[in-house]
Amino acid sequence: MSANDVPRAGQQPTPTTTVTDAVKDSAFLRACRREPVPHTPVWFMRQAGRSLPEYLKVREGIPMLESCMRPELVTEITLQPVRRHNVDAAIYFSDIVVPLKAIGIDLDIKPGVGPVVEQPIRSRADLARLRDLTPEDVSYVTEAMGMLTRELGATPLIGFAGAPFTLASYLVEGGPSRNHEHTKALMYGDPQLWADLLDRLADITAAFLKVQIEAGASAVQLFDSWVGALSPADYRRSVMPASQKVFEAVSGYGVPRIHFGVGTGELLGLLGEAGADVVGVDWRVPLDEAARRVGPGKALQGNLDPAVLFSTQDAVEAKTDEVLAAAQGLDGHIFNLGHGVLPTTDPDALTRLVEYVHTRTAR
């Protein structure tokens, strides 16, 4: 720090990160910043995980949450899809409920089910169980990210967290839910408790993202996977302030912020407005239409239907061409699926897809 950088009284110091110039110049980060790219960058949500036999092998006998706390294993699993598919970014292997587990919430990830919370959070007294997250609570994340950024070289590492609404949905329901009835009951029935719950979760989420950025994540994605269950008016009133708080808390780092949810066609403009630099789009809205809904100044990420990968190579290529055609003329496009890789996807189909997008978009 030079004398000129010493913060004056009352001024926040500018946060620093360890992202190298080679990473900053990668196709992925260039696309996030809406700069010209040598090819359209590609990565896949859930690119690490059950579609890969090498993942199943190293995970054998180790429960999901435990695997997230072992830095060497996290490093290996995060690198597996990078080695295999030649994707343009790695996503840190973890789960959205890891920070909640780290502050002592009694929860587990049940195979084939998802996160299950022992005692759901539904009352003012329950709220007290959500304490602040400190970097020491997740020291394994800092350690794994340090190892990963060294191994990855010029390949960017994406950090992520669950957004307040999606985390609240698991906490209030006690597990996965189709209709989110308990969550909505609380949101409509006790708006103050709901606002306080989301605000708590925003602080925890922001703290978790800061740990990841300071450990070397060169972009972050906020997963609001289930927020498509809400109308725009309810989103704006009851959810957006909390997600905005998260994005605002990490804005000083200058790393791109990606915002994604499933079934959010009617919310795309608001997802951008919440503070994202990149809006993730599922397969239900073509990217040209998504761009109109999001408005100027933001990159888009998406949006091949993950189920398309179960079809023939010709069909995959035709559907990919549709995505690329809709993305023509956008000033920032990151190719991805419209949601996570399905567990029984043929990994070779993913490798071929990366190759196809790179070839078709080489400039």
Ligand SMILES: Cc1c2[nH]c(c1CCC(=O)O)Cc1[nH]c(c(CCC(=O)O)c1C)Cc1[nH]c(c(CCC(=O)O)c1C)Cc1[nH]c(c(C)c1CCC(=O)O)C2
């Ligand atoms: C909603 C959500 C969760 N977790 C996550 C989300 C948001 C993304 C989305 O919308 O899909 C985020 C997540 N979870 C996992 C990752 C890994 C990183 C990557 O994308 O490669 C990411 C980004 C690993 C995981 N998280 C989970 C697995 C599967 C567990 C296993 O392999 O044993 C993995 C690889 C478990 C999990 N965790 C969750 C679910 C719904 C499940 C699946 C349950 C099942 O079908 O078994 C909650």
